[in-house]
Amino acid sequence: MSVIIKKVTSKDDLMKFIQFGIDLYKGNEYFVPPLIYDERATLNRSKNPAFDHCDATYFLAYRDGEIVGRIAVIINYKSNERWNQKHARFGFVDFIDDEDVVDSLFGAAESWARSRGMEKIHGPLGFTDLDHEGMLIEGFDRMGTMATIYNYPYYQKHMERMGYVKDKDWVEFLIQIPPEVPERFSRMGEIVKKRFGLTVKHLQRKQDVYPYAREMFILINNAYKDLYGYVELSDKQIDYYVDMYIPMIRLDFVTLVLRQNDNKLVGVGIGLPSMSDALRKAKGRFLPNGWYHLYKALKGNGHNGVLDLLMIAVDPEYQGKGVNALMFNEFIPAANKLGMTKAESNIELEDNSKVHSMWNGLEYEQHKRRRAFIKNI
Structure with missing residues (x-):
């Protein structure tokens, strides 16, 4: 079945968007889920004051009626002015291990950013530095924390396949x-x-x-x-x-x-x-x-x-x-x-x-x- 990309347009869609980021890791012993209440507030235009200087949209990928991926794309105009750039951010991204799903999701995000005059897209990043950021590339067998993202090892493979390259790394110490x-x-x-x-x-x-x-x-x-x-x-x-x-x-x-x-x-x-x-x-x-x-x-x-x-x-x-x-x-x-x-x-x-x-x-x-x-x- 082909992949269908749908924009999040309702509260029900937003709950599905958040819940998929939890359901995908069911049974994974290292994944630490966020609180749905906090995620909903962060992604809500009427609650998160970052929207005073940000624009964003969220996409869900469907196949055969089932959600198989999600991505948020954010333009932080204050950041672009501060750093003299035309960048969009992607974040809140999760997907099954499938090329068509990943390409469709990121294609929608890139197209949305391009239509608004952006020249590059980078992430995972949130609205602010206090949101979750950085795709895990080492340490998949270590327990996650409240403050960080956990993702499957295959994410990096898809990023590099699509032509994404390293912009910056973070490290963590025990x-x-x-x-x-x-x-x-x-x-x-x-x-x-x-x-x-x-x-x-x-x-x-x-x-x-x-x-x-x-x-x-x-x-x-x-x-x-x-x-x-x-x-x-x-x-x-x-x-x-x-x-x-x-x-x-x-x-x-x-x-x-x-x-x-x-x-x-x-x-x-x-x-x-x-x-x-x-x-x-x-x-x-x-x-x-x-x-x-x-x-x-x-x-x-x-x-x-x-x-x-x-x-x-x-x-x-x-x-x-x-x-x-x-x-x-x-x-x-x-x-x-x-x-x-x-x-x-x-x-x-x-x-x-x-x-x-x-x-x-x-x-x-x-x-x-x-x-x-x-x-x-």
């Missing part, structure tokens, strides 16, 4: 959490605090986070502004992410580094007990029972002994000066208290040596790699 803070970090932390007049803010209640919440994302804008594909978050986007993420955090895995003389936030580290098992049990759904598995994981149970390092951001003025030691000095005792023995770095650009150097002095392995592909259209 770090052994030591039973106590290494002396190197303790010593470095004290030096950094004295030399630069820094202090670590200890938060006692969830409400104490909110006075710093917007400042965290402003710091992210400054710290990440020169990284591949990054686009500065708008005020509306910052409010959106504050509402989305702050309720989830655990205070013992939030480290705020402040400059003493003016209380300026110069570093932030956020971790979370691994949600992978909880999300697998929830199967993408918060109700009726998903909330219980997620709540249990957030409280520190069912984390598989793994800490997810979701974000580390340091003001450019202080990058490479040992501020990360202050974060590790907080994270390591908190992780040990919960019986965690490993930490997932999540994605880091392969050429970001400043970030990679953070793991010096710790036992670690680079266990995953993912790629952004690009093609002239």
Whole structure:
């Protein structure tokens, strides 16, 4: 049967689009499904403030009445202006191992982008750098994380067959959490605090986070502004992410580094007990029972002994000066208290040596790699 491509035009279509990205991996022991609620909000024009400067459309591939593939194509006009380019992005992409399906999906995406004056298409990327990005090309036998994409090994074969080439790679590290803070970090932390007049803010209640919440994302804008594909978050986007993420955090895995003389936030580290098992049990759904598995994981149970390092951001003025030691000095005792023995770095650009150097002095392995592909259209 021939492949039929249909544009997503209704709420029902959008649910099918999201659900296919979960159903395709049924029985896969490494896939971690997203929460359907979050996916729906991200893809919804009326809810996601990225649509203030983005356009997007979503396609489903059908064969014999069955969904066999999906793809989103996004134009981030703010990104194109920032980086002086005419690029479309593809993301939220999944497909069966079939050339006709893949060619039809990407053909529709490329045609849509071309009709709007775009010259290249790259991805997987989302609307912002906080969306899932990067196609997995190494580490298929490792458990996925809440913050990353999992895909089958055959995806890369199809990308290269269609003429897509490497644009940028990210790597991920699995770090052994030591039973106590290494002396190197303790010593470095004290030096950094004295030399630069820094202090670590200890938060006692969830409400104490909110006075710093917007400042965290402003710091992210400054710290990440020169990284591949990054686009500065708008005020509306910052409010959106504050509402989305702050309720989830655990205070013992939030480290705020402040400059003493003016209380300026110069570093932030956020971790979370691994949600992978909880999300697998929830199967993408918060109700009726998903909330219980997620709540249990957030409280520190069912984390598989793994800490997810979701974000580390340091003001450019202080990058490479040992501020990360202050974060590790907080994270390591908190992780040990919960019986965690490993930490997932999540994605880091392969050429970001400043970030990679953070793991010096710790036992670690680079266990995953993912790629952004690009093609002239």
